[in-house]
Amino acid sequence: MKRKSNHALVIGGTGMLAGVSTFLAKEGYSVSVIGRTAAKFEKLKASSPPDSVFPIQVDFYSEALYTEVEKSIAERGPFDLIISWTPNYRALEQICEMNSQAGSFRLIHVKGSRRFFEDEEIVIPGNCTYEKVFLGFVIEGETSRWLTNDEISNGVIQQIASMRDERIVGQLIPYSARPM
Ligand SMILES: NC(=O)c1ccc[n+]([C@@H]2O[C@H](COP(=O)([O-])OP(=O)(O)OC[C@H]3O[C@@H](n4cnc5c(N)ncnc54)[C@H](OP(=O)(O)O)[C@@H]3O)[C@@H](O)[C@H]2O)c1
Numbered sequence: 001m002k003r004k005s006n007h008a009l010v011i012g013g014t015g016m017l018a019g020v021s022t023f024l025a026k027e028g029y030s031v032s033v034i035g036r037t038a039a040k041f042e043k044l045k046a047s048s049p050p051d052s053v054f055p056i057q058v059d060f061y062s063e064a065l066y067t068e069v070e071k072s073i074a075e076r077g078p079f080d081l082i083i084s085w086t087p088n089y090r091a092l093e094q095i096c097e098m099n100s101q102a103g104s105f106r107l108i109h110v111k112g113s114r115r116f117f118e119d120e121e122i123v124i125p126g127n128c129t130y131e132k133v134f135l136g137f138v139i140e141g142e143t144s145r146w147l148t149n150d151e152i153s154n155g156v157i158q159q160i161a162s163m164r165d166e167r168i169v170g171q172l173i174p175y176s177a178r179p180m
Pocket of ligand 1: 012014016017060147
């Protein structure tokens with residue numbers, strides 16, 4: 001198993017977390033990224049240093065996910081950091097289990113607003129530090145809006161540096177003030 005640099009996995013890392021994938025690539029991580037669309041990977045690679053982004057082009061609801069993740073771990077070593085934006089919590093649990101050969105690793109679990117009030121449990125291995133980032137909204141005068149991709153990525157990047165147990169990007173209370 002090769003071990004050249006820290007290895008990160010960003011699940012859904014070609015969308016609103018593209019800024020996070022690029023940040024990690026510029027920080028020297030080998031960044032494996034799960035998504036389905038080739039064009040989004042090309043865009044991500046173009047904004048990242050050469051040979052830093054490794055596409056795992058697969059549907060995270062398919063069985064092929066596990067074969068592809070296994071390959072990624074075999075090629076670049078276990079993940080030191082997993083950042084996840086997926087509603088498929090069972091797949092996330094399985095990926096963490098597959099990664100339990102890592103000495104220790106961090107999971108930053110990015111969650112939508114509703115999950116702050118009503119969430120499912122996830123089971124993670126003992127060698128995983130679990131951190132949650134909730135995505136809120138922004139109140140502007142009389143109205144409110146959802147977060148932009150930049151605000152979301154910047155919030156997660158702050159979390160990477162701070163290692164808090166929990167972070168809210170924007171605000172979640174009063175929940176009735178969220179955009180409708
Ligand atoms: N609280 C808030 O303000 C808040 C919260 C959530 C979202 N948003 C906004 O809403 C917009 C849309 O959100 P979104 O949830 O669609 O997130 P997104 O980050 O724009 O897209 C989802 C990411 O996951 C990948 N993906 C989706 N389904 C997949 C599957 N079945 N298998 C593998 N990869 C998959 C996508 O790539 P592929 O499509 O190529 O697979 C992409 O990388 C975002 O741009 C964000 O700004 C705001």
